[in-house]
Amino acid sequence: MIKRVLTASCIAVMAAGYIQAAPWVKGYVVAFYDPAFRFGGRADYSRGSEIQPGVDCPHGSTVHFAVPSQVAQSLSLVPWRTPQEVEAIASPPANGLTRDPAGVYFHTWRAASAFRGYRRDIETYINPFAAEDPGEPEVTSRIGEGFNLDGKIKPDDFVSPDGEKGIDNELYRAWGCDSPWRGPDGTGTLVLRSNDKMLEGLFTIVVRISGNKDPMNDDEATLEIGYSPDQIMKDARGNVGVDYSYRILKSEQYTKLKARVKDGVVETEQADIHMPEIAWFYNQLRDAFFRQGRIRVTPNSDGTAAGLVGGYRDFRDVYTQNVFTQAGGVQGVREHEDHIALYYALRRHADGMLNPKTGRYDGISCAYRLKLVPAFVVDPDKPMGIPSRESEAGRKKAFDETAAATVRAVDTLVVQPVPPDSTELTPTDGIAIGIGGVPLRGRGRGYGENRAAADKAKTASPQPDRP
Amino acid sequence: MKLNRRFLLRGTCQGALAVMGLPFLDCFLNSKGQAQTNGRPLPTRFNTFFWGCGLTASLWIPKTAGTDYEMTVQLKPLEPWRKKLNVFSGLRVPLDSKPNGQHWSGLAAAITGIAPSRTGEFESRTIDQQVAEVIGKGVRFRSVSAASSGDPKQSYSSLGGSNLLPSEPTPLSLYTRLFGPGFQDPTKGDWKPDPRILMQKSVLSAVAEDRRRVMRNLGPGDRARMDQYFTSVRQVEQQMEAELQRPSIEAKVSIPEPPSKDLVANNAWPNLQVITPLMARLGAIALATDQTRVFNLSVSAPQNQMFVPGDPLGFHQSTHEEPVDPKLGYQPRVAKYNLESMELFAAFLKELDAIREGGGTLLDHSVVMAFTDQAYARIHSVDGLPILVAGGASGRLKTGHHIVGDNSPVSRVGLTLQKALGVSVDNWGKESLQVRTPYTELLA
Numbered sequence A: 001m002i003k004r005v006l007t008a009s010c011i012a013v014m015a016a017g018y019i020q021a022a023p024w025v026k027g028y029v030v031a032f033y034d035p036a037f038r039f040g041g042r043a044d045y046s047r048g049s050e051i052q053p054g055v056d057c058p059h060g061s062t063v064h065f066a067v068p069s070q071v072a073q074s075l076s077l078v079p080w081r082t083p084q085e086v087e088a089i090a091s092p093p094a095n096g097l098t099r100d101p102a103g104v105y106f107h108t109w110r111a112a113s114a115f116r117g118y119r120r121d122i123e124t125y126i127n128p129f130a131a132e133d134p135g136e137p138e139v140t141s142r143i144g145e146g147f148n149l150d151g152k153i154k155p156d157d158f159v160s161p162d163g164e165k166g167i168d169n170e171l172y173r174a175w176g177c178d179s180p181w182r183g184p185d186g187t188g189t190l191v192l193r194s195n196d197k198m199l200e201g202l203f204t205i206v207v208r209i210s211g212n213k214d215p216m217n218d219d220e221a222t223l224e225i226g227y228s229p230d231q232i233m234k235d236a237r238g239n240v241g242v243d244y245s246y247r248i249l250k251s252e253q254y255t256k257l258k259a260r261v262k263d264g265v266v267e268t269e270q271a272d273i274h275m276p277e278i279a280w281f282y283n284q285l286r287d288a289f290f291r292q293g294r295i296r297v298t299p300n301s302d303g304t305a306a307g308l309v310g311g312y313r314d315f316r317d318v319y320t321q322n323v324f325t326q327a328g329g330v331q332g333v334r335e336h337e338d339h340i341a342l343y344y345a346l347r348r349h350a351d352g353m354l355n356p357k358t359g360r361y362d363g364i365s366c367a368y369r370l371k372l373v374p375a376f377v378v379d380p381d382k383p384m385g386i387p388s389r390e391s392e393a394g395r396k397k398a399f400d401e402t403a404a405a406t407v408r409a410v411d412t413l414v415v416q417p418v419p420p421d422s423t424e425l426t427p428t429d430g431i432a433i434g435i436g437g438v439p440l441r442g443r444g445r446g447y448g449e450n451r452a453a454a455d456k457a458k459t460a461s462p463q464p465d466r467p
Numbered sequence B: 001m002k003l004n005r006r007f008l009l010r011g012t013c014q015g016a017l018a019v020m021g022l023p024f025l026d027c028f029l030n031s032k033g034q035a036q037t038n039g040r041p042l043p044t045r046f047n048t049f050f051w052g053c054g055l056t057a058s059l060w061i062p063k064t065a066g067t068d069y070e071m072t073v074q075l076k077p078l079e080p081w082r083k084k085l086n087v088f089s090g091l092r093v094p095l096d097s098k099p100n101g102q103h104w105s106g107l108a109a110a111i112t113g114i115a116p117s118r119t120g121e122f123e124s125r126t127i128d129q130q131v132a133e134v135i136g137k138g139v140r141f142r143s144v145s146a147a148s149s150g151d152p153k154q155s156y157s158s159l160g161g162s163n164l165l166p167s168e169p170t171p172l173s174l175y176t177r178l179f180g181p182g183f184q185d186p187t188k189g190d191w192k193p194d195p196r197i198l199m200q201k202s203v204l205s206a207v208a209e210d211r212r213r214v215m216r217n218l219g220p221g222d223r224a225r226m227d228q229y230f231t232s233v234r235q236v237e238q239q240m241e242a243e244l245q246r247p248s249i250e251a252k253v254s255i256p257e258p259p260s261k262d263l264v265a266n267n268a269w270p271n272l273q274v275i276t277p278l279m280a281r282l283g284a285i286a287l288a289t290d291q292t293r294v295f296n297l298s299v300s301a302p303q304n305q306m307f308v309p310g311d312p313l314g315f316h317q318s319t320h321e322e323p324v325d326p327k328l329g330y331q332p333r334v335a336k337y338n339l340e341s342m343e344l345f346a347a348f349l350k351e352l353d354a355i356r357e358g359g360g361t362l363l364d365h366s367v368v369m370a371f372t373d374q375a376y377a378r379i380h381s382v383d384g385l386p387i388l389v390a391g392g393a394s395g396r397l398k399t400g401h402h403i404v405g406d407n408s409p410v411s412r413v414g415l416t417l418q419k420a421l422g423v424s425v426d427n428w429g430k431e432s433l434q435v436r437t438p439y440t441e442l443l444a
Helices: A002-020 A068-075 A083-090 A101-113 A170-175 A189-200 A315-323 A328-335 A339-349 A390-412 A427-434 A451-459 B073-084 B105-112 B127-135 B171-179 B195-216 B220-243 B269-288 B314-321 B332-353 B411-420
Strands: A024-035 A204-211 A218-228 A244-247 A254-262 A265-268 A271-276 A287-299 A305-314 A352-355 A360-378 B008-013 B016-021 B045-050 B085-089 B144-147 B294-298 B366-371 B387-390 B402-404
Touching (some): A024 A189, A024 A244, A024 A305, A068 A083, A068 A101, A101 A328, A170 A339, A170 A360, A204 A254, A204 A360, A218 A265, A218 A271, A271 A305, A287 A352, A305 A315, A305 A352, A315 A328, A315 A339, A315 A360, A315 A390, A328 B314, B045 B127, B045 B332, B073 B085, B073 B332, B073 B387, B105 B127, B105 B411, B127 B294, B127 B411, B144 B171, B144 B269, B171 B269, B269 B332, B314 B332, B332 B366, B332 B387, B366 B411, B387 B411
Parallel strands (some): B045 B294, B045 B366, B085 B402, B144 B294
Antiparallel strands (some): A024 A204, A024 A360, A254 A265, A254 A271, A265 A287, A271 A287, A287 A305, A352 A360
């Protein structure tokens, strides 16, 4: 009897060992993608539509351009604006039934916010260094999500919700109170918006994890992450469908990493990561380049998984990605964020990618959350690149040129002009509107038609730069 | 041209008169599939109503499907017309590889069945023009559009591309177009054909023989081009034919006095409350007097600029700037603007339902498609686009339902309405928006 039991046990152990050694593959499609900005307020609290201040942001979310007093405060830093101008811009006349106050405020503030430099003709979303820092509230919480990227435990590092010390996520500290990115359960406007566009088919990210041992414990696993040309499939209820097939492209937005699986949790090696960037317009689609990046995938009991990707990102990429998809002033006024303030916050908190020439950090530590839904991730039949949209090629080119101009500007501190077809206002538009006169509807490129003004700006002689 | 069972196609063949009868067509039947006692069915009309920036999902979508649903907060203004209303929720706007043009893709998909490649352009005729092609012949105006916020460019009626059929921007301009020069009141006894129309028609008739002779001498390519050209000429002829006949109407309406030129049409809510019902009334009278059978009323641009005096933001800006109240779960000020938009829709329905016609009302002999541009304007989301449809299409459309879309493409509504209006169409839309299955449960 004992012999029979032992024999059966041996067979069982051998069988188990055989199963554990089998090649395995798991696939996921990213169903939600947002910066790991931990919300510290109370989700069930309401105070007249205000987002509750929390341990993350004691003064609540940002209120840039929310009310005239905020606008006046910001514009009073502009050296060439007179107090009378500031007052006129902050409180434009918009009473009565025949005027559209939303339009008056929006166009005036949007235009004025774009020209806050030391000289009147400097577009300061492209040249943020030329403006005074209006100030951005920073996260004061000690708890933050992310990775210990530098292997050190420093006094100002965050502590993860699980208690891990030394978490590096300075992007959270710099931008975590920014209104469109803050909210409980991923409800910040731009978080919702970018995810809505991803589900609409703007872009798809897939993850494939494979190994040769046990899917729960494998120290020689591989994790691939990258762009898929297949749009996310939804079920009849509008949720991301489970177990659909997606191709993964080995493109410039693809990375293959060594990984270790322990009790089902996948941790990758620390290496450079290329994967799609968060986007809510086509012109923003590009590589989110994480230096010294890491990825963690934690399975959930229902088959889905929670992902976390972190690393150091070039702060100039982070800045331009957020600013130029529409126009700095358009998004700033609508979303109550001030990109000039965000720029200085990024510079202040940059903590990686030391630039030996300048002696400054060009990178900022950050982390992004991924919600993963099971999928079959397969290779395409033939190698292929990321498809492009011909109809939006012009806008994408303009976006890239505007971003490049900004990078040049902040690197050299030489004022850069507004590139042709950029969504940013030319000096002609901005000053004409922003000086305090009644703005015209539709003026300003990127918001309505302003061909005449654009043409005029192109032909205007350039102003000499400040020595 | 009016068709009835006794109508014959006429022509000459080798000098002899040739006549040909028509098969028994649907248009010879009334709503119950029976011939009208007077042999002339009441026309069915098609209307659209557009408002920008959508509704708030948690406040407008009824919790249950079917006919016993509980009226929601934002649909409350439509309660009096509940039995004449269909509510569509859960509709999807698949964009395929097209961009999500803010404030455009959703509305364009709803009324063309095609996700547009560019903002500001339609990739086909809009549904009102597709329907007008069938039901709008033989009346004075193929379609009429009006914008109660005072902008002629606020039109969602197009023959395709970026060209819009402009809206009448003021009550006075709408009145002048409908009841100004050229209008003859069909309710009065002194109706006479317009001598100018008679003269123009005779000119066209005189060249008809020549036209045929020219066609015979052309190659296939040129003949196709000339065909296109003469099709439009033929449309003009049909138009004139219609204008030479007294419109046959059953509604007892009188033509009102011209509206004051001092009325201001813009985005201010108090003005919209005055202008929208007035334009709706003029449109309803035009429909009742058979001046047109297709009337489009819009109350805003897609980026809805409606504002309540004193509100520094207005509707559209509020959708982006107002925070979501964490306790309520929605944007309170936006929700108020949503409700006001539905009050304007209710005002339109009220005017259509106030005109008695045959055994029912003008609304019973109409279909009104109310549509918008965004499902959730705060993030420019299009999936879940609200569509409301009122009117029974002369008994061909069942009403009183809340249809839960189960992620159906939004174009399914358009296909259903065209079926109800007698448009011969098997499928509608393109790519993922192409649909073949209407809501059969709504078709009588």
